[in-house]
Amino acid sequence: MYLGFNMYFTIFIQLVVIHVIHSVQTDTEACNSFCIPGIPGIPGNHGNPGTSGPQGLNGEKGLKGEQGMKGDDGRNSLDGIPGKLGPKGPQGIIGLPGTNGVKGEQGMKGNNGRNGLDGLKGQKGTHGLTERAGENGVKGEKGEQASQKKSAFTAIFHSTSPGRHTTSPMKYNSIITNVGNHYNKETGKFVCIIPGVYVFQVTSRKNNVSGAKVRTRIMKNGDVLIATITEADGYNSASTMVVLDLVSGDGVWTQPYDTNHNYYTAGDFGHCSFSGFLLYAA
Structure with missing residues (x-):
């Protein structure tokens, strides 16, 4: 719309200039025959803009422009878009131990386990200091053999x-x-x-x-x-x-x-x- 107005305005100015030149030429030719030309007058003010001319034909479609270079993901830009992820930081300091939890209730009694294997027989103990074997007694006399009945x-x-x-x-x-x-x-x-x-x-x-x-x-x-x-x-x-x-x-x-x-x-x-x-x- 703005481009069409400029074109019409330019045509209007050209017509005004042509009209002025034609008037000057006519006046000059008349003075050449009967009088001496006077000093040119001061140019008048610009006339009002003319009416809009008819709309021009649509121009041909321009060629497709080349694709621009791909920009970065903008994470480091100043417009607030997140930048790229930085490297992983070092491990933090180990925190202090937490407080002890509340003691739970005692569980149910389990079943009795199977009996274990018998242990090895221990060595025979020795007599204590206060225990001493007594001396052998006197051998008794030979007893009489009981009579056995035979048949x-x-x-x-x-x-x-x-x-x-x-x-x-x-x-x-x-x-x-x-x-x-x-x-x-x-x-x-x-x-x-x-x-x-x-x-x-x-x-x-x-x-x-x-x-x-x-x-x-x-x-x-x-x-x-x-x-x-x-x-x-x-x-x-x-x-x-x-x-x-x-x-x-x-x-x-x-x-x-x-x-x-x-x-x-x-x-x-x-x-x-x-x-x-x-x-x-x-």
Whole structure:
């Protein structure tokens, strides 16, 4: 808007100058014919500005200017924008310890721990100054040994084979042991003299006759207590044992089961035997 006004004002001034020059030329030509030219008058005042002329055409778009250099981030500028971060400062002085806190409440009692391992056995201590071992006393006289009750025996068939023995007490003809003489060779029975607990054992040997069988019982006062049996072919033996609680006068012996189980034999390579002994007196 300001540029257009200047342009119109310039045109106006040019027109005024042209008008003045034309007037002077006209006056001069008239004076040249009839009079002498006078002294030029004082220039008049500038006229009022003329009206605005029509708007000119838009000029061509100017070229794009080059991009300016990038400025810094302005942190160090004087316009108040923060400057760049400075280097890290040194560590400050350690502060004074704070005051102790309030003591907390006592916690709940924990579970009992497991027992520890047993410690090593300590060394044997020595006698103190006030304790001294006393001197050995006089050796006492030898005491009398208590009387021990004894009863034991072993009887066998050796030189004579029992053969087909009858169903009756077996009379073993050879005595190996008979402590107390409580086994009677004539009857084949053991008779209890010392009440107590006894152990009895019997072994019977069978001959090699086909189909032969041996079955021997241990009897007490005529009652069957226990028995042993062998029915295998050839020479075979069988044995058994029993523990009995006897009183004085009890009798113990062996005898065949029956006449079908009495195929006995004996010799240098095998025996029939009957043994017993007192385990402890009552």
